[in-house]
Amino acid sequence: MSFWENFWDIFWWFFFVYAFVAFLWLLFAVIGDLFRDDKLSGWRKALWILFLAFVPFLGLLVYLIARGKGMAERSMDRARAHREASDAYIRSVATTSLSEEITKATALRDSGTISADEFERIKSKALV
Structure with missing residues (x-):
């Protein structure tokens, strides 16, 4: 072949x-x-x-x-x-909306899980 x-x-x-x-x-x-x-x-x-x-x-x-x-x-x-x-x-x-993040951080601050300084840091991070 x-x-x-x-x-x-x-x-x-x-x-x-x-x-x-x-x-x-x-x-x-x-x-x-x-x-x-x-x-x-x-x-x-x-x-x-x-x-x-x-x-x-x-x-x-x-x-x-x-x-x-x-x-x-x-x-x-x-x-x-x-x-x-x-x-x-x-x-x-x-990710959640800004108001939801701030609401969650407020609840954590009110329950004593996070301090006021940590709350302010989370809030400033969410607003940026």
Whole structure:
């Protein structure tokens, strides 16, 4: 065998492996989208799954043509909801406001946990 025959065999092998992995990724993305879609009834989901199981290439193509735009919109909505949830969490655990810090320091001073000098230092730090 010559080098070039070997090279093209390897090239085609890598191409088919890549195509197979891409097919599997797309199949799992479509199945994930099917199960995340709240507007689609259970029976329709079952029909799509059967269609994907028995005629996978045609099923993926038809799904992407028929529901591809909605698939992208649902993905964007899901990403937006995740971002809003993480932003809300970050805001909830972020530093407290100035008045809350001064109120906490006042309570600590009144209970005798900190001295008046420490209270003034916390208050000046909060106001800066």
